[in-house]
Amino acid sequence: MRDGVLVEGAARRRFDLGTLRLDYYRDTGAAVDPELARRMATWGRGRADVTEDDDEDPVAIPDLWGLRDETYLTHAGTIRHVGPAALAIRQETQLLHASGLRVRPPRELAWALAMYLYAIEPPPARRVTDATAVARGASLFDEHCRSCHDGPILAGDPLPAAKVGTDPSLADGKARGTGRYRVTSLVRVADAAPYLHDGSVPTLAALLSTERSAPGHLFGTELAPEDRAALIAYLETL
Numbered sequence: 001m002r003d004g005v006l007v008e009g010a011a012r013r014r015f016d017l018g019t020l021r022l023d024y025y026r027d028t029g030a031a032v033d034p035e036l037a038r039r040m041a042t043w044g045r046g047r048a049d050v051t052e053d054d055d056e057d058p059v060a061i062p063d064l065w066g067l068r069d070e071t072y073l074t075h076a077g078t079i080r081h082v083g084p085a086a087l088a089i090r091q092e093t094q095l096l097h098a099s100g101l102r103v104r105p106p107r108e109l110a111w112a113l114a115m116y117l118y119a120i121e122p123p124p125a126r127r128v129t130d131a132t133a134v135a136r137g138a139s140l141f142d143e144h145c146r147s148c149h150d151g152p153i154l155a156g157d158p159l160p161a162a163k164v165g166t167d168p169s170l171a172d173g174k175a176r177g178t179g180r181y182r183v184t185s186l187v188r189v190a191d192a193a194p195y196l197h198d199g200s201v202p203t204l205a206a207l208l209s210t211e212r213s214a215p216g217h218l219f220g221t222e223l224a225p226e227d228r229a230a231l232i233a234y235l236e237t238l
C-alpha cells in the first residue's frame with residue numbers, strides 16, 4: 001500500500017521475511033537448521049535468500065513491473081527469458097517448492113500467473129519539478145549510462161560481475177551463479193531503494209557519491225556534483 005492505494009508488483013521493502021520465518025519456527029516449535037536460522041537473522045528488511053545453496057547472498061526483493069521486457073530472470077541472470085513459457089515454467093517450479101514438492105500445480109495456473117505478471121503496470125512516475133535539470137540529466141544519462149541501461153525498461157543483458165564491480169558472492173554462488181549481474185531496470189527507480197542486487201546502497205545520491213564506501217558500480221561517480229544532481233533529477237522521473 002502506498003498512500004492508501006495498492007501498488008501491484010511493488011517490492012515490500014520494509015518486509016522482514018527472515019524474522020517472520022524465525023518467529024514461525026519459534027512459535028510452532030518446527031525444526032530449523034541453526035546455520036540457516038543464523039543466516040535468516042541477517043537478511044533484514046526487503047531482502048531474502050532464495051537460492052538453495054549455503055552461500056551468504058541475500059538479494060533485494062525487486063519490483064515486478066517491466067518483467068515482460070527483462071531478457072533474463074533473477075539478479076544473476078539465471079534463466080534466459082525467451083518468452084512467456086520460460087516464465088510460466090519458473091512459476092511452476094516456485095509453486096512446487098512452495099508446497100514442499102507435494103503438489104504440482106495445473107499448467108494453466110502457472111501460465112495464468114505468468115500472464116498476470118506480464119500485465120502489471122508501474123505506478124505513475126513522479127512529476128518533473130526542475131525541467132532544466134531533468135533535461136541536463138537526460139543527456140548525461142545518454143552519455144554515461146545508456147550503453148548498459150537501454151530499451152523500454154532501461155535494462156540490459158547480464159555483464160561479468162568483475163566489470164560491474166559489485167559484491168560477486170551472488171554471481172559466483174554455487175547453486176545458481178552465472179558469474180554475471182543483470183543490468184537492473186530503472187523504471188520507477190527513485191522508489192526502489194535500497195539499490196543494487198544486495199540492497200547495499202541506501203539512496204541514489206549515495207550510489208553516485210564519490211565517498212561511497214560500498215564497492216562497485218562506480219559509473220557516474222566521476223561526474224561533477226551539479227551533474228550528479230541533474231542525473232538524479234532525471235532518474236526521479238523514470
Ligand code: HEC
Pocket residue numbers: 075141144145146147148149159164166167181182183184185186189192194195196197198207217219220221231235
Ligand atoms: C557497464 C554497464 C553499466 C553502466 C555504464 C551503468 N550501469 Fe547501472 N547497473 C549496471 C548493472 C550490471 C547493475 C546491477 C548491479 C548489481 O546489482 O550488482 C546496475 C544497477 C544500477 C542501479 C540500481 C538499480 C536498483 O534498483 O537496484 C542504478 C540506479 C543504476 N544502475 C544507475 C546507473 C546510472 C545512473 C548510470 C550512469 C551514470 C549507470 N547505471 C551506468 C550496469 C551499468
